[in-house]
Amino acid sequence: MTLLADLLSTVFERRYRRDASDTALDGRPLTELATALVGSAGETSGLALGSEILSRFAQLEDGDKLAFFRDIATTMNIDPERVRSTLDDYERAPSKASYRAFAEAAEPARQEMVRRLNRVPGATGALVQMRADLLRLGGAEPELQALDLDFRHLFASWFNRGFLVLRPISWESPAHILDKIIAYEAVHAIDSWDDLRRRLEPTDRRCFAFFHPSMPDEPLIFVEVALTKGTPGSVQALLAEDRDAMPEDAADTAVFYSISNCQAGLASISFGNSLIKQVAADLAAELPGLSNFVTLSPIPGLTKWLDEVGLDWSTEDPDNMRALAAHYLLKAKSRGGLPYDPVARFHLGNGAIVHAVHADADISDKGRAQSGGAMVNYLYDLPRVAANHENFANTRDVVATSDVQSLAEQIAFSTTDER
Amino acid sequence: MTLLADLLSTVFERRYRRDASDTALDGRPLTELATALVGSAGETSGLALGSEILSRFAQLEDGDKLAFFRDIATTMNIDPERVRSTLDDYERAPSKASYRAFAEAAEPARQEMVRRLNRVPGATGALVQMRADLLRLGGAEPELQALDLDFRHLFASWFNRGFLVLRPISWESPAHILDKIIAYEAVHAIDSWDDLRRRLEPTDRRCFAFFHPSMPDEPLIFVEVALTKGTPGSVQALLAEDRDAMPEDAADTAVFYSISNCQAGLASISFGNSLIKQVAADLAAELPGLSNFVTLSPIPGLTKWLDEVGLDWSTEDPDNMRALAAHYLLKAKSRGGLPYDPVARFHLGNGAIVHAVHADADISDKGRAQSGGAMVNYLYDLPRVAANHENFANTRDVVATSDVQSLAEQIAFSTTDER
Amino acid sequence: MTLLADLLSTVFERRYRRDASDTALDGRPLTELATALVGSAGETSGLALGSEILSRFAQLEDGDKLAFFRDIATTMNIDPERVRSTLDDYERAPSKASYRAFAEAAEPARQEMVRRLNRVPGATGALVQMRADLLRLGGAEPELQALDLDFRHLFASWFNRGFLVLRPISWESPAHILDKIIAYEAVHAIDSWDDLRRRLEPTDRRCFAFFHPSMPDEPLIFVEVALTKGTPGSVQALLAEDRDAMPEDAADTAVFYSISNCQAGLASISFGNSLIKQVAADLAAELPGLSNFVTLSPIPGLTKWLDEVGLDWSTEDPDNMRALAAHYLLKAKSRGGLPYDPVARFHLGNGAIVHAVHADADISDKGRAQSGGAMVNYLYDLPRVAANHENFANTRDVVATSDVQSLAEQIAFSTTDER
């Protein structure tokens, strides 16, 4: 990674320097600079302006950041009258010029502002951080939500799957990347470098992350994988400090036991689907003995939903806990008929199916609190993933093994979620 | 480069394979697949569709390519009524939803098609090639020019300067890259590997190219540089087979003697300005003895203009040729008051000035034909480049040394270009 | 490093596999295999033999290792009669054949054994480990000391300075290398990853190590450097957890505050001299503001010597402690007139001089115990290092600043070390 960072970023990094002529920037308000950037005829002053805007923004207090967002959300919005008139002109006489005029009118100037900011060396990461600020501060203001859609539109294009790079993360990876893996792990916290090492170094453990060439020191999303014999039923066993590692070619199963998004500023830009499929395909190619690709996933909404619908649960009764979990995964629905559980939505949407549920499978405080210790295996049956995916997209039916279906039927409770 | 290519592309390349379920694609027309791609709910089938579209398109005859472009230019265009109604909705009640509806309506579906195609491993280069086909075949049809604006809009975002990587090209570079340097050289043809070697291997020669991480084997633009003592007045001297190389730290001048764009499909996406400035800055940092950054540039429009305005010229009269060249560079104007000469427009627009003109400076057939053998040095005075650039953008005044001005005055001819 | 490791070792690693025909090896004693290896006509069976020997040796108990060493020390020693007769032949009729016969007779077969073992992929590290075992177990047995001289002779050739690679160690280095830096630090223990990070990540800290291409995951020796303004007088200040880092270009001094050899099996193969000089030269080239290259070194033999010669010392009296330290460094001699202190011998032998001594400079338990908390700066005055080195090699005079000389004079004690 260091090398990649080197190749990709030192070229530009720290090269741009404000020169004497830039002092003119000093006194001017940030929004004025942003307006100038969009109007900037030339690349040179554009770089000076862009660099100034990014560095000033980064130092603002939250209140001033919010004010800046509101400013550009309104002053750099589309002008409906101009959209209408250019559209009329284009409809009357379609030409390169009339189409260009419409296209420019229909896109708010703030999109062009973000693109021009991105010309500054190292800007991509700064813009991702800027959107993280916007999401954190913007709340439900319609103008700011619209502004966020513009960021998201651009980021979906820039972080297009075709531009991402999959990299293994191992105990031989650079420490500053591993440091971020520790910080970003969102499912089963990594509490020390020794804990990290136990997840990376053994022959039966793997980790993979997506990177973007313009942010080579920042993982975007990563997945931790355990190679096992058979499908595991608890995360405690997987992460036990004193377990013996297995030779990698003795494994028949790859378990995706933790998937973490790393960048708040890339919310709603989906990488997880691609990540799991690529990692599964790569592992299948590397280790022909693998025939089984499953997750060991949390059920984050279980106890919340049980409490909502008034079903009793107790970690003391594991059989009932399993049945409740099965019932919840198959029956609890959210708006539009999608599963109530966000992790279920993700994996089922990817084309996985519900394979097995386990009680006492995550006995950490967090695991007990969110799901009474229950966990679930989603199965990625590679030859059927595409068909499952299509089917789920069309019907929203939750496919599960007959065991899980039987479990779910044990709960005599019927809910129609009307949200 | 091999390594970079390796890191960046082997991850994805050749990984996607059509599987059995994709046979459904076989009989369907290309435009239908394109429509399905834009509507595709899921990433999985999107990849299969996208891959099929790209590989089928690449095998089409020109007539069929043109038909495909016309199809998507019309069937995937904006729908004015939908733009108007979503705009009305948004104006009436600005919200995240109404803004999103408008934004989706105002952007033609073909843009989303191109973005989804780009998810396929290796697609970026294929899409650049697709636009090259469009430019070659599209002519002046307004619908196809509009389609091209959509490509250009996306490419300007993807090939944003912040995403490019500057790489030195040397005799130690991979042969398949050097092969492309030979093929793409557009100013002074490289006629053999030995010729190439003379431009790369000596201590007083350099070459640099921009690359995009998703097309790591394809230079986008490159510049050839000679390190010299003093400003050279002919390209023959620079490229002489039997010249003695100079130690790099004896040089006081860096001469940009050839700049070539490599990708027809990236026409109008400007890289040259950034390239020259970065290379100048890098060389200045590496070799503190350099104090002079000039070009040795062709004057491609000179004889054509002289013939147009009826001025006599002859390569037999070098003094007059220099004066004519100076006059042309300073006085001949194109539409909007910009210089008539395209190379002059480029360098003056970058913030360079006209430094010196030379007769008998390019005595190749091409050089004699286009400029009577005359060439020009543009000077990049780094501390003044930004100010020059601003000044030229505002006034279109051509700044030249007093010598060149005096030369230009020797021609008693006045023209007002009325185009 | 991962990359280097990759390039250099995956080529061979894990490629050699015992095949069916190798089962013949199974029952035979290790020494018999070693004898067969030296006699092995062909490379193929040599690899099988070598691989078997290395893997079996690694699994032996200490007693069996010692037995193996004794075996080869005697059975693979020179044959004096054969040396004499081939020498006679050569003297009588010098020829290619007679010289070859003598050279083969004069070199014990165990050297050839070690060279042949080294053909096995990954063997270099295993052989370094084998010598570590020999040094640990061999004691003062003359035969084993002679065997060790053979190892050392070969290693001096293989680990020739011209084959070593200097690499910066930073917070971006691979974790498995950093893990070894923590383990191998021999001067000021690194007690956690956070402690390590404080020594690597700040702008004013550096670390460099020598590697051998055949052991790319194993540092051979490393040095930790602090960039400072002025010469520091205590290691506590350098390593303080809460200190503020300084921009690297504000520093005028590079302080080598810790040098650790990593490989017990490379004892007496000297790298430190080269390391310090290369690092000093590289830092001087990178940071022109550096004008001062000093160590902050322990004085490991101080209290032991003071006790031996009966001089009272106390950490409560820092002025006296400094004077005692100065006196010791300048006056205490070991066999042959060299300084008594091993660290002093090393740096003075490299061409450094005694620059300053400090009390309360290392208040750790170890620092107090070995030197009453005193430390010393050795100065590497680059333009004078070669002359100092020559002078010390010839005269063994300890050069020191006048301050240190005056301090040393305060101690009215005269010793003539007669060892």
Next chain:
Amino acid sequence: MTLLADLLSTVFERRYRRDASDTALDGRPLTELATALVGSAGETSGLALGSEILSRFAQLEDGDKLAFFRDIATTMNIDPERVRSTLDDYERAPSKASYRAFAEAAEPARQEMVRRLNRVPGATGALVQMRADLLRLGGAEPELQALDLDFRHLFASWFNRGFLVLRPISWESPAHILDKIIAYEAVHAIDSWDDLRRRLEPTDRRCFAFFHPSMPDEPLIFVEVALTKGTPGSVQALLAEDRDAMPEDAADTAVFYSISNCQAGLASISFGNSLIKQVAADLAAELPGLSNFVTLSPIPGLTKWLDEVGLDWSTEDPDNMRALAAHYLLKAKSRGGLPYDPVARFHLGNGAIVHAVHADADISDKGRAQSGGAMVNYLYDLPRVAANHENFANTRDVVATSDVQSLAEQIAFSTTDER
């Protein structure tokens, strides 16, 4: 490769600079400097001396080089009296000290000289070149042959197989390496970059070379491989300009059709055996469809031997030419019963067998002259290579297919070569 070169050599390259104190070296004769180098107490002056010796030597005329070799061959030879006395001492009282004294006496000082020269950055390549000069100039002088044995002894240790790196050579390799491949090809000359490209770029062509980390820009030996269906019978077909390439996974046979040693200074340091076996093993792992590993080899001694023994031959009679070739390969013996043909000695010694012979298989001028156009396939039957090797080493029997044996029997001629 550029990267490897970069990692491994820029560290040291061009770092060592003579400083002012080195002017003392200027007037002294080269042999005097060599003597001083061996006696040099310190590394610092050793580097200055070594660097001076290497750069001066490289500029000598051949006569002066020869004089230098004669000087060190005699003045730095062993001293028999000292060898005898230290041997007596050691025999009388074996100890570390007495063994060291003997070992130092028994090794000529010129070996230590070469080792010390090798400490200079970049010296390894210069020393290989020095030995090439020695072999070229030394002739049959016994002293110089003995000197060469010392070089060879050291080089065998430094270029130990465990230190070599196998690298694929492809059309993506650095041009300066490919340039050397063109220059060093010794079997079937590469007459242009296009010819080279035809041997590297197609999917069914491969090339591999061994490198040493200290000479990263210099291949040591390389092999060119064609992937084919079936065993090819002529090199013209393999190298045809207009042939169609085959997908790599359609091949069942890997043909080693050219093996070239690159460094005259590494004569008698054998790499070819390792190279073929590693390449065969790597290809077998990469392409499971390969089941056949053969050479298409020249028969360089055929016509010379036929002329010597008075057997008529003509390229006009291919059937007879094949029989003669088979007979020669199986029956013609050199000193000690080894095959007369050097290429046969190499491959049979590696464990290959004679698989087939072909007439009209190399119709180049060189091919007709040396073997009447005949060529031979040697077969590397991987599971049997080790046994074949042992068998040949013990019995010198040439194993061949029954077809080749029958062919050989057609020639009614019996020779017992008594050389």
